[in-house]
Amino acid sequence: MERYLIKRVLWLIPVVLGVAILIFSIMYFVPGDPAQIILGASATQDEILNMRHQMGLDKPYIVQLGVFLSDTFLKLDFGKSYVNHVPVFSALMERFPRTALIAVVCCIFQIIVGIPMGITAATHQNRWQDRTCVVLAMIGISIPSFWLAQMLILLFAFKLNWLPAFGITSWNSYIMPCFCSMLMGVANQTRFTRTYMLEQIRSDYIVTARAKGLSERTVIYKHALPNTLIPLITGIGGDFGAALGGTVIIENVFSIPGIGQYMVNAIGNRDYPVVRGSVVFLSIMFSLIMLLVDLAYAFIDPRIKAQYVAGSRKMVMKKGAHSNA
Amino acid sequence: MPDVSGTMEMNKSLLAREARQAKIKAFKEGWHRLCQNKVAVIGLIVIIVLLFIAIFAPVLTPYSYDKIDPLNAYQAPSSAHVFGTDGLGRDLLSRVLYGTRYSLAIAFSAQAVGIVFGILLGALAGFFEGLLSDVIMRFCDIFQAIPSTLMAILVSQTLGAGFISTTIALAVTTTPSITRIVRALILQIRNQEFIEAGRAINCSNGRLIAFHILPNIIPQIIISFTGGLSGKFIDSAGLSYLGLGIQPPTPEWGALLTDGKAYLRYYPNLVLAPGLFIMIAALAFNLVGDGLRDALDPRMRD
């Protein structure tokens, strides 16, 4: 098992390196000049060229790439923002917990609300519970999050005055952002749980269990549910990773200084160090999360654990389902 | 020496024919089951309606989608303008209807391109093991490690605005996951008996892939295709906002959504109208996708 773990962690390195090279190259080729943005439209061409020289942007691609890679991975220095000279890493450290908090709450609710709802729908297939859950889920997927956010703010912050409309002044500043953010996740979770449970319920071993006279509760929770956990966990893991990079709109509407806004603003400003640093950081986080998901598999399903240990080829098929094969 | 080759030929074609017939039967059954799923049928009807709107948009719209009438800007819904008007007095209903073309076109082509490349890469990775497979999967890892929305922005900015670059930008986010799926499926299938049989009678790799393996992954592909479509609507909305997607005055739903975003409090119709259509389209595709999965999945057979 340890060997598997080490192997997986080692695989992180080329992946993260690949991401770094990819993001560097993309930013290199994206049109737009950070020097021009900083100096403004009234700057002369001379001034812009000077600033580019200062930033090292007039060096050839390979040299810049080399500097970037050695700074990031050898010196562990993500550099400073072009726009305000704040070190990227410290800004990320400050902002990441906020975005992560929203993502974590999202995942927790996916588990405690989405899964039960999905199970209810599956066990009462085609009856009113099922229909309601499905309809609710469908609605949840389709509501534009910024619309929901603004409606919630109008209601809870201004009409009722229960929650703060913006900022991060207290813990309850996070209630509405988390709610807006989790809606889609919970809705999806409901649907998937329902689908997987339906699959399981039709399987032979469930028929056997029922034939044995086990109670419905036992059948569902002790036999069917654990078998759906594998794909569910994959989903939640993937959701968390995507949520890390995807809460921009929530952060914008609620004025939460997280990494979403940080990155998108930086892209607009062509603030290369910020974009690169953020993406590399996020990719490391995402890869670690997928690793955790894979480890969770081992806990849940002894067969999978055996496969990890054996490192057999069959493993590859299952791992096709997520990253870090 | 008896003429064995003739027999082998006959066996080959027998096998192939049987496989084909089994396939067709499976599809027919699947279709039958799908039609019994009422919700999925509704979804299908909605999609057909949307396609109809998209194709016949110029005829259906009461006003031209780019007819400006600045003096009548921001009208509330009325009998003259069912959805009201936007900031330049253009009829919102016409714009949303016309936008069906662009939104569906972008979503479809982005998914299609993404899936085609995904199949290509997945097939390569699944069929030819070894270094090629590993490299392809590592590339998938790398691309997937960057959040898809971010990826779409970056690619779009590199390529500029416009239909083709937006399609590519959105397709790039689909390809890695499809590659994984296809590869996983192929890895399963290639070890199954009828492939062994095919090999035994000297089917070339190409024929194997084209006639035996691909047809088996089609159900999966269909499901993935329909499932990912709704996300494409929303992604292209975001791109339009950044000036990377479709340019004004083309009324793509996402662009309409972001246009109206700032006026949400005062003229909610600006957001409700395109939002409604996005919701309906996404819903329809999801329903059909779910129905297809239920229909084509052998496990669901009772």
Add this chain to the structure above:
Amino acid sequence: MKKRIIAAILTTVFAISMLSGCGSLTTGADETNAETAESTATSTSETTSSSASATTSSGASAASGETADTVTIGLAQDVESFNPWLMAQDARQQVYYNKIYEPLENITFDGERQLVLAKSVKQESGGIYDIELWNNIVDTNGNNITADDVIFSFDQCNEVGQLAWATRYLDHFEKTGDYTLKMYTKDESSVGLDMLLKTVFIVSQKSYEASKDQFATTPVGTGPYTLRSYVPGSTIELIAKDSYWQTDDSSRSQASQVGNIKTIDYKVITDPSQLALALQMGQVDCVAGSGVSPKDYGNFVDENRKALDGFTVKSYIGALIYHLEFNCGDKSVLQDQKLREAVSYAIDSQSIVTSMFGQDAMVCNTNSSPYYADYDSSLDSSRVYGYDPDKAKELLKDAGYGNGKLTLNLITQNTDTFTKCATLIQAYLQQVGINCKVNAYEDALFQTNRADTVGDKWDICLNSVMGLNSTGRLGVLDLNAYQTGKNGLYIDDETLQKKYMTANLAASYSKETVTDLLKYIDEKCYLYPIFYTKGYAITTSKIKDIALDRNDALIPGASTIVAK
């Protein structure tokens, strides 16, 4: 097993593609322009009629009584770092300017020059100035500001490099005493002196070098306020210092007034609608910078732009003039003046303004506006190539581009105002048979395309520009700003350059030379000015009389503030 794998795969596919929808994208404030703030200065000779006519109106306010000692201001973005020489943006204008840091001089709301750290500025000869500092300036650490500190500040400013557009006018300093120095400027531009004196904040070398992060989180300045707390991305709190170095009240600049305001709270609200909402609900007293957008006006003012109950409004004329720049180079079909005239004749600017803004903007028939001291209203009364669609069609036919044959490429930024204006222009051009493709780009791409050296990226550029004076606004025409031998419109017109330089140099700058330049531009149809907007500084009725600085930022200490 297989089913589960597929299910797992599908989950991931669905999840990632669906959740990507969770994060649609936005870039925050929708009305920001890339223009760095360059405020204006009066001409060295005359002070003309109010360059910024302002009217204040207040709605009925709550009962007054004791004065309040706190003001809350909403910011659309955070400063992120308190280094004094980073690029000027709205947030920094609000928070630095004569609150934390001070420059040598200030330009007031009306465009007047007002000395702050400098006790006197005397011109010795063309481009050389004698500056004398007050000798009792101290910063928060108690360090005295000397001539050395001035030189140090300018040096550091150059190191940081983001204010190059201001410091380009400096040649060098010569220290002549502890508190006196000679400033040598370059270019003898009419804007040079003021650019230098008002843009660069002066700090103490000792304090700066003692700071671990170059004032990024702990600024030390000479201004009347100091930073008490800062949550990056969220809130800034300033408190008034116990004692301010300038003890002579008559010499104290208006912008450095503190009044009764002991505390200024800044809240960062990134969504413009939320910003307006917060102001409406009284959660902030004032909105900084570009402030409230026109669509939200209805919550604060009535149709006549008088304040509603509970709010105070002060209107001002915006510094930005929106215009069309024509590509006159040989890669563009608009190198033919007749075609440029055709475009001009085709556009009904009054109609554009009325339909887009109503009373909140004014048509601009020349490349200047009442904001600028050198504005000549006679130029503005009518347009040389005014709205005449028939004439436009005639010109097109003569030039061989009859109905539908001419296609032009228009670029602009992708914010609401620009895209609307571009679409309207597109419609007008359509009416005379010109096809106009509109490309609305995000800021960075727009700047890149506009500054492209080849000259084939656009035919028309819809842009908004401001400057220190009317000539300062027209840097796009200046050959010296470009390395290609052609100016920003891709031509090198000697006459234009001569007139431009005459209107630019301090020695020859005057209302007459500016008018001469503008007349020439109008005649050759190089630019098509469209409009300038009126802005409204809106506050809750807690603030009774609004005092603004030249950046249209609230000066809390100089405003009359009452408790609610």
